[in-house]
Amino acid sequence: MENGQGQAGNIDHLDYGCQLISEIYGKPDIVEWTNGDFIRLSHILYKKTHVQISPNTLKRIFGKIKTDARYYPQRATRDALANYIGYPNWDTFKVAKPLPPPQQAVVHIPVNPLPVHTMAPGGGQVVSGKTSVPRKYAWKILAGLLVLIILIGVAEYYATMNVPPVAAPEMVCRNPEGGNPHSAFFAFKGIDQVTESPDRFRIEFGDGKTFTLADTDSVISHYYEEPGRYLAYLKKNKQVFDSAAVYLKSAGWTATARMMHDSTRVYPIQVTDLFLGNRNTVNAAEVARAGVDTNRTFFVDFINTQPTDINGDNFDLITKVRTSPDRAGVRCSQVKLTVYGEWSQHYIDVMKPGCLHWCKLQFSEIVRNGRTHGLNFLGADLREGGTIRLRVENKRAQIHINGKLVYETAYQRPLNRIYGLGVMFSGVGTIESVTLTDLKTGKAFDGNF
Structure with a gap:
């Protein structure tokens, strides 16, 4: 497996790809992503690319799980990410989407005042300021802080790894192909597991009509009236959780x-x-x-x-x-x-x-x-x-x-x-x-x- 050492340019492009994916997913601010977002993205990627990327692997790719060296995924995984963005493979994505030019950083150098010296009785100098901590105690304090930071990091890592999986909301059309007209049946799973917002899930059927789901709905039907290929979306707060295609074939014109x-x-x-x-x-x-x-x-x-x-x-x-x-x-x-x-x-x-x-x-x-x-x-x-x-x-x-x-x-x-x-x-x-x-x-x- 490849890692991030010595691959600064590759890591920069990976970060750029992650940002594009977050925009397509509907939540551009990756810092605000929860465990449920990575579970849902894993499900969406599998449906779109037929490549299984686990939620924990996605967290490592997006930098949500810290490691000694920044994780750089295998080629098949990178190709799947590029395919989701709209490119056949990672190399094509890198050529078509070069990194945006970096902004020139402005470095501010703090100006520390020099110690103020005053004359002590007898001609000696006294340096103003707090009395320094003895060196042996300073090392003990630093060592204690380091151990505490490591323990907190390990605890967060295992807490993340052991979070009970939340079922990603799913929408499946049981009969996606039919004639004209066609009654399509949509089945749902996990819509009662997403509690981040009180708003209800809504389906956009692709023909201009919508339906708001109750948490208890598991199957609904929709009547399509004209030939065509319709893309139905399961949404909540404008965020797409799943999609399904419905196809009404015609016998000629x-x-x-x-x-x-x-x-x-x-x-x-x-x-x-x-x-x-x-x-x-x-x-x-x-x-x-x-x-x-x-x-x-x-x-x-x-x-x-x-x-x-x-x-x-x-x-x-x-x-x-x-x-x-x-x-x-x-x-x-x-x-x-x-x-x-x-x-x-x-x-x-x-x-x-x-x-x-x-x-x-x-x-x-x-x-x-x-x-x-x-x-x-x-x-x-x-x-x-x-x-x-x-x-x-x-x-x-x-x-x-x-x-x-x-x-x-x-x-x-x-x-x-x-x-x-x-x-x-x-x-x-x-x-x-x-x-x-x-x-x-x-x-x-x-x-x-």
């Missing part, structure tokens, strides 16, 4: 309508031969037959979810669309593109320039909105038709609108495998073509047309 301010239900649109031949849209009459009041604001989702061999961090997606013409309930002529990944997603909203306040985008962990980030580049009027292209290469994303590069960014958390596509219009829009391919293998999406 589907069309589903929703109404603004109506979160109680969706309206499947029954059409045949969608995106076959010249069948590239649904009309207002078909939407109305599904139960939608087309005189109000409504949205139509075209979704095709199927597991692919296309890498969500290296792909090219080109879509040709025509957004909704002006009609009752439609002002912004919005179109939204979504790429469903294994543990995250990419999406962008494109709207008429006057509606930029409502625009949003996401590339894995990077989320922006028009309200606070000024997404002017997503303003485009596509009522007469246009092209939107998403190109991602090695986790660097680009947005092209009508052949022009308008935005690019880099993200860290990998999307991994693509599980489908979604195209949403406000009102009635048309998809003229979809082309999704893997940049490295050339594999094409089965739903291309």
Whole structure:
């Protein structure tokens, strides 16, 4: 096993990695971490990386257990930590994330006043100050203090080692895959063991809906209404304790309508031969037959979810669309593109320039909105038709609108495998073509047309 001696640079990078992990975990101040945090992080790391790192090992890595030499973990452990941050291995992480430049320390040298000498009767000198302790007693005092410090350290070490393990809160979806619709059952363990806050646990189901758990809840269900890949999170005080993916597969392309301010239900649109031949849209009459009041604001989702061999961090997606013409309930002529990944997603909203306040985008962990980030580049009027292209290469994303590069960014958390596509219009829009391919293998999406 490697240790920390003679590896000052490696230890600095380890500390940097620990800080990034703490930020992803949701508690940047490592000093405030409790035993329960290391138990939960151990559980999360195993679920994400399939590498088992014990809570005590994590404490040594994070410097919470003091040793003669700073602990430096084995390569497999370092690779797992890097994978959690968003890199394939530790070496790649070190190259991609060099240490931030050190700040210049300001050293303050205390100025000690010189002893004051006074003349004693008879011409001798007396040095002012306290009488010094005899040397033999000083050594005894120092030795006693040293022994006391060692005993306290040993006691704290064994107290930490012998803390009875607290079960980390767990959330498991018993039936994570299904058709459309799907009732997913979530089972819970250990939610009554976390007493650091009186607040209750909450589930965010990934479809915009939430549920607050009681301490006695062990199983609950949730009704998913549309195809897609949903990431459900178990949270408390904005801190994520566990997560689960729920996947609703479709048989080819589907069309589903929703109404603004109506979160109680969706309206499947029954059409045949969608995106076959010249069948590239649904009309207002078909939407109305599904139960939608087309005189109000409504949205139509075209979704095709199927597991692919296309890498969500290296792909090219080109879509040709025509957004909704002006009609009752439609002002912004919005179109939204979504790429469903294994543990995250990419999406962008494109709207008429006057509606930029409502625009949003996401590339894995990077989320922006028009309200606070000024997404002017997503303003485009596509009522007469246009092209939107998403190109991602090695986790660097680009947005092209009508052949022009308008935005690019880099993200860290990998999307991994693509599980489908979604195209949403406000009102009635048309998809003229979809082309999704893997940049490295050339594999094409089965739903291309």
